[in-house]
Amino acid sequence: MSLPVHQSDDDKLREECGVFGIIGVQEAANFVALGLHALQHRGQEAAGIVAYDPKQGFASERRFGYVRDNFTSASLMETLPGELAIGHVRYSTAGSKGGTQIRDVQPLFAEFAMGGAAIAHNGNLTNANALREELIGRGSIFQSSSDTECIIHLMARSMQRSIPERMKDALRLVEGAFSIVAMTRSKLIGVRDPLGVRPLMLGRLSDGWVLASETCALDIIGAEFVREIEPGEMVICTPQGVESAFPFPRRQPRFCVFEKIYFSRPDSVIGGQSVYETRRRIGVELAREAPVEADLVCPVPDSGTPAAIGYSQESGIPYAMGIIRNQYVGRTFIEPSEQIRNMGVRLKLNVNRALIAGKRVILVDDSVVRGTTSRKIREMLEDAGAAEVHFRIASPPTMWPCFYGVDTPDRSKLLAANMSDEEMRDYVGVDSLKFVSLDGLYRACEQEGGRNPAQPQFCDACFSGDYPVRPSDGIQRGFKLKVPA
Ligand SMILES: O=P(O)(O)OC[C@H]1O[C@H](OP(=O)(O)OP(=O)(O)O)[C@H](O)[C@@H]1O
Numbered sequence: 001m002s003l004p005v006h007q008s009d010d011d012k013l014r015e016e017c018g019v020f021g022i023i024g025v026q027e028a029a030n031f032v033a034l035g036l037h038a039l040q041h042r043g044q045e046a047a048g049i050v051a052y053d054p055k056q057g058f059a060s061e062r063r064f065g066y067v068r069d070n071f072t073s074a075s076l077m078e079t080l081p082g083e084l085a086i087g088h089v090r091y092s093t094a095g096s097k098g099g100t101q102i103r104d105v106q107p108l109f110a111e112f113a114m115g116g117a118a119i120a121h122n123g124n125l126t127n128a129n130a131l132r133e134e135l136i137g138r139g140s141i142f143q144s145s146s147d148t149e150c151i152i153h154l155m156a157r158s159m160q161r162s163i164p165e166r167m168k169d170a171l172r173l174v175e176g177a178f179s180i181v182a183m184t185r186s187k188l189i190g191v192r193d194p195l196g197v198r199p200l201m202l203g204r205l206s207d208g209w210v211l212a213s214e215t216c217a218l219d220i221i222g223a224e225f226v227r228e229i230e231p232g233e234m235v236i237c238t239p240q241g242v243e244s245a246f247p248f249p250r251r252q253p254r255f256c257v258f259e260k261i262y263f264s265r266p267d268s269v270i271g272g273q274s275v276y277e278t279r280r281r282i283g284v285e286l287a288r289e290a291p292v293e294a295d296l297v298c299p300v301p302d303s304g305t306p307a308a309i310g311y312s313q314e315s316g317i318p319y320a321m322g323i324i325r326n327q328y329v330g331r332t333f334i335e336p337s338e339q340i341r342n343m344g345v346r347l348k349l350n351v352n353r354a355l356i357a358g359k360r361v362i363l364v365d366d367s368v369v370r371g372t373t374s375r376k377i378r379e380m381l382e383d384a385g386a387a388e389v390h391f392r393i394a395s396p397p398t399m400w401p402c403f404y405g406v407d408t409p410d411r412s413k414l415l416a417a418n419m420s421d422e423e424m425r426d427y428v429g430v431d432s433l434k435f436v437s438l439d440g441l442y443r444a445c446e447q448e449g450g451r452n453p454a455q456p457q458f459c460d461a462c463f464s465g466d467y468p469v470r471p472s473d474g475i476q477r478g479f480k481l482k483v484p485a
């Protein structure tokens with residue numbers, strides 16, 4: 001079975017995955033369903049929950065589509081009893097994409113000599129292909145095409161006696177990005193890769209412990225935020241408490257800066273800073289770096305909204321909603337036929353004509369990837385009679401693909417990898433097009449001195465080409481690293 005893919009999602013910068021786990025509360029799976037619902041923006045392809053109950057053992061449900069369409073039925077949730085459960089929402093970065101197979105949907109489950117374990121992974125392993133070949137050569141039988149499965153096989157080969165120790169052994173051999181929530185019969189386990197590329201939060205709910213990709217998933221169940229899992233840290237949560245270990249050599253953390261720009265929800269808090277506030281501050285930086293005279297500042301909703309507010313506050317130019325988003329557009333929307341689409345049907349965004357006519361408009365969006373969205377929007381504004389259109393982008397030009405859990409197109413399809421800023425402006429067809437600088441972005445992320453080129457504080461490889469982990473599978477498939485200047 002494959003998901004119907006929405007036309008306007010074809011050119012999307014795909015989000016990644018969300019993970020959630022809870023121990024020490026009754027009906028744990030129901031809390032997981034709520035947590036996954038709050039993390040739905042991180043992956044809409046499929047979702048899964050694994051729960052453990054001492055009487056019934058492990059139970060697992062993995063489904064295509066939204067959490068709300070699957071994990072709200074009482075009859076399904078009754079099959080997931082117990083006080084310990086984990087879950088995952090997926091956008092694939094490895095294995096079968098788009099037409100995902102159910103066997104690739106997480107959490108993945110395996111039986112070991114010392115009992116069962118389930119694992120949910122956000123991120124992407126950069127040496128998964130090489131590991132898979134090696135493991136298959138030594139007799140492993142893979143059941144999915146997901147990179148995450150390598151971790152299970154590496155655990156199976158470990159000689160350690162406990163599942164957490166086997167997991168440490170396995171994770172010392174994988175490279176790339178991983179924020180993992182896993183479970184055994186009695187433990188909830190959380191791990192972040194040594195660079196801490198993807199987020200992972202620890203929360204507390206009555207007598208239980210919660211792990212979640214973002215704080216918005218703690219809020220939805222009324223859990224209290226305790227702290228972030230540190231880069232390179234493994235935590236083992238039981239109702240008795242939380243044990244912490246650092247199984248990898250310490251490295252300088254490199255959190256994904258795109259989480260702050262686009263992926264995470266604006267009501268989440270990362271590294272002590274609200275995502276909304278970071279985005280608003282990017283807008284402030286943008287207004288300082290790229291001012292222009294105009295009548296209105298309008299966001300491309302929803303992700304451009306906080307930056308547009310910041311731009312308006314700093315420039316003094318009034319903020320207005322010049323583009324309206326249809327909130328009901330989702331991936332399962334019935335596809336209009338090709339003929340109807342070609343008539344210019346605007347499923348997702350539409351111009352607020354009465355506001356735009358005759359105005360000089362500054363449009364603020366979070367990113368330009370292939371340029372498809374910006375071209376469409378410029379056309380709409382022109383149709384609506386805008387006098388001038390100025391695009392301001394709350395990220396630097398996206399020039400490089402991501403190998404750490406986001407499905408970016410390859411370089412041939414990234415507008416900024418193939419055109420100068422002026423060429424992009426002409427291609428999009430706007431009066432001016434400006435991006436925030438890398439330093440401006442870092443300042444907005446509370447790095448007052450900007451980016452430290454000797455030791456960047458974040459991963460920003462999709463803008464800089466500076467990859468903190470060698471994308472070895474990608475290189476083997478022909479990807480060429482940036483040649484140092
Ligand atoms: O240059 P492009 O290839 O068009 O990609 C850039 C656009 O993609 C994302 O929006 P998207 O519509 O995917 O989702 P959103 O509603 O979450 O902003 C992003 O916010 C930009 O608007």
Ligand SMILES: NC(=O)CC[C@H](N)C(=O)O
Pocket residue numbers: 015016017018090091092093094095104106121122123124125146147148405406
């Ligand atoms: N985007 C992600 O974090 C995906 C996790 C994992 N690599 C998968 O493909 O399922």
Ligand code: SF4
Pocket residue numbers: 197256257258259401402403404405406459460461462463
């Ligand atoms: S390459 Fe970009 S999207 Fe990927 S982890 Fe780094 S900053 Fe994030």
Ligand SMILES: [Mg+2]
Pocket residue numbers: 300301302303304365366373
């Ligand atoms: Mg957008």
